[in-house]
Amino acid sequence: MMSKVDMADKRAELDVAEIERYLAAAMEMADEVRSMIKSFITAGFRIDRKQDQSFVTSADLEVEQRLREMIGSNFPEHGIVGEEFATINPHADFQWILDPIDGTEDFAHGVATFGTIVGLHYKQWPIVGVIDHPALDMRVSGAFGLGAFQNGSRIAPVSSESAPGDGGVRMVISARANFTPYDNSGPLFDALVRRYPNHRIYRSCYGHTLAITGHADVMVEYGNHIWDLAASQILIEEAGGKYVTVQHLRLSDIETIYGAVFGRPALVDDITGLIRRPDR
Amino acid sequence: MMSKVDMADKRAELDVAEIERYLAAAMEMADEVRSMIKSFITAGFRIDRKQDQSFVTSADLEVEQRLREMIGSNFPEHGIVGEEFATINPHADFQWILDPIDGTEDFAHGVATFGTIVGLHYKQWPIVGVIDHPALDMRVSGAFGLGAFQNGSRIAPVSSESAPGDGGVRMVISARANFTPYDNSGPLFDALVRRYPNHRIYRSCYGHTLAITGHADVMVEYGNHIWDLAASQILIEEAGGKYVTVQHLRLSDIETIYGAVFGRPALVDDITGLIRRPDR
Numbered sequence: 001m002m003s004k005v006d007m008a009d010k011r012a013e014l015d016v017a018e019i020e021r022y023l024a025a026a027m028e029m030a031d032e033v034r035s036m037i038k039s040f041i042t043a044g045f046r047i048d049r050k051q052d053q054s055f056v057t058s059a060d061l062e063v064e065q066r067l068r069e070m071i072g073s074n075f076p077e078h079g080i081v082g083e084e085f086a087t088i089n090p091h092a093d094f095q096w097i098l099d100p101i102d103g104t105e106d107f108a109h110g111v112a113t114f115g116t117i118v119g120l121h122y123k124q125w126p127i128v129g130v131i132d133h134p135a136l137d138m139r140v141s142g143a144f145g146l147g148a149f150q151n152g153s154r155i156a157p158v159s160s161e162s163a164p165g166d167g168g169v170r171m172v173i174s175a176r177a178n179f180t181p182y183d184n185s186g187p188l189f190d191a192l193v194r195r196y197p198n199h200r201i202y203r204s205c206y207g208h209t210l211a212i213t214g215h216a217d218v219m220v221e222y223g224n225h226i227w228d229l230a231a232s233q234i235l236i237e238e239a240g241g242k243y244v245t246v247q248h249l250r251l252s253d254i255e256t257i258y259g260a261v262f263g264r265p266a267l268v269d270d271i272t273g274l275i276r277r278p279d280r
Numbered sequence: 281m282m283s284k285v286d287m288a289d290k291r292a293e294l295d296v297a298e299i300e301r302y303l304a305a306a307m308e309m310a311d312e313v314r315s316m317i318k319s320f321i322t323a324g325f326r327i328d329r330k331q332d333q334s335f336v337t338s339a340d341l342e343v344e345q346r347l348r349e350m351i352g353s354n355f356p357e358h359g360i361v362g363e364e365f366a367t368i369n370p371h372a373d374f375q376w377i378l379d380p381i382d383g384t385e386d387f388a389h390g391v392a393t394f395g396t397i398v399g400l401h402y403k404q405w406p407i408v409g410v411i412d413h414p415a416l417d418m419r420v421s422g423a424f425g426l427g428a429f430q431n432g433s434r435i436a437p438v439s440s441e442s443a444p445g446d447g448g449v450r451m452v453i454s455a456r457a458n459f460t461p462y463d464n465s466g467p468l469f470d471a472l473v474r475r476y477p478n479h480r481i482y483r484s485c486y487g488h489t490l491a492i493t494g495h496a497d498v499m500v501e502y503g504n505h506i507w508d509l510a511a512s513q514i515l516i517e518e519a520g521g522k523y524v525t526v527q528h529l530r531l532s533d534i535e536t537i538y539g540a541v542f543g544r545p546a547l548v549d550d551i552t553g554l555i556r557r558p559d560r
Binding site: 105109110111112113135136138168170175176177180186189190193194197198199200201202203210213215216 | 385389390391392393415416418448450455456457460466469470473474477478479480481482483490493495496
């Protein structure tokens with residue numbers, strides 16, 4: 001869904017006013033969700049486990065339901081792919097991709113780095129992305145050709161220098177638990193943390209936000225689903241960074257596992273080179 | 281400074297009212313610092329590098345200076361050990377230990393997890409600890425015999441169960457960069473992240489706060505200084521958890537490197553056992 005290989009950029013078919021309308025809708029959705037999540041934090045919520053043993057809370061379910069209602073009433077012909085409920089209009093050109101609470105385990109434990117992810121893709125090309133962190137009062141947002149923003153302020157272009165001028169590379173990476181279940185990539189995690197020892201691990205989309213804003217230099221995301229990455233490609237590209245899909249495993253008709261590296265272009269090239277080398 | 285071996289607990293010499301007075305002073309210091317740091321975030325600050333290439337900002341310097349003024353006017357006979365300035369009254373029974381901004385690199389880059397650490401030790405025994413996170417509106421505080429608190433609410437005792445009832449162990453650990461410079465403990469980092477793959481890395485005291493509040497199960501801190509750990513032992517012990525010093529390297533007359541494991545007692549035992557095993 002995120003590959004550009006052998007495809008003309010379909011986004012040229014859309015005019016700016018239309019893209020602005022979708023971005024405005026995504027921002028309205030993020031506003032609504034932020035206020036819902038703050039209410040859940042105050043009032044409490046139910047915590048359950050899904051079949052795969054991952055966490056789900058009543059907040060995840062109600063937030064995604066509300067996002068689906070908003071999309072359904074504004075854009076009834078659009079498709080919806082979300083973490084918690086079934087796909088809608090799977091053959092539509094426009095696909096909204098939703099993770100109501102990314103980092104649910106952290107949310108359930110009172111850790112502040114969780115976030116809501118809303119992405120809109122058109123003919124498999126990302127056009128709108130929003131990542132909202134209710135507990136941090138922080139949001140990144142952007143759309144094709146319109147730039148990337150942090151809390152409404154335009155994000156300065158991500159540096160193209162290979163190394164940051166101010167010290168060691170600040171890499172954010174998925175936990176080792178994300179590297180092992182699908183394709184036994186534990187040794188890749190080990191090689192990456194050796195090469196870039198000034199790393200952070202958040203287990204949520206906070207790392208995406210930091211790479212997009214330039215507060216971290218590069219993000220390495222592994223073993224995730226489409227909704228975890230739905231907003232990040234358009235956001236990093238609009239911020240002047242580079243995005244490369246490095247893992248694409250079709251587990252079944254309904255489940256595909258994705259990994260991606262994004263951030264400063266020269267670092268993305270270095271890390272994708274490392275991933276491809278058999279002798280790392 | 282943190283070992284209890286062969287020492288009677290000197291804290292029995294202090295009465296409750298006195299300890300309450302020190303805790304109140306530490307809370308007042310944290311209030312003052314929080315408001316200063318919020319002002320720096322709004323107004324901006326200067327970023328420099330120290331001789332060891334670590335970051336220092338004008339905020340670190342001014343905050344520590346202010347903390348020293350407050351201690352000096354309230355407790356002129358007490359000692360002060362801080363990250364940014366010279367030691368005062370090194371032979372005093374009471375030693376205030378200060379990290380004005382722990383996670384300065386993150387603070388300088390706009391990452392929210394940095395914090396201020398204030399600890400008070402009496403004859404080498406920790407009696408008061410405060411960790412304050414201005415960007416998260418979160419504080420943990422506690423004192424000997426008085427309990428541990430999160431934003432003023434008593435923290436429920438850390439569970440003594442070996443594994444959390446709700447899934448995989450949530451370990452927070454220092455980055456690999458903290459394990460290699462002093463005693464080549466990189467392989468220990470590798471063994472720990474394999475054993476507990478549901479880990480997080482913050483590179484700041486936010487992981488301490490999560491272990492103390494029970495939001496994470498255990499914290500493994502390596503390659504740090506006394507001011508990084510000055511508040512954590514009293515806080516985790518008052519929250520019902522266990523604290524073990526696992527690294528104590530005297531580099532020179534003025535520099536000692538510390539590591540510690542703290543959190544759920546059974547997990548602390550498991551990890552300290554792993555650290556001691558030569559065949560891990």
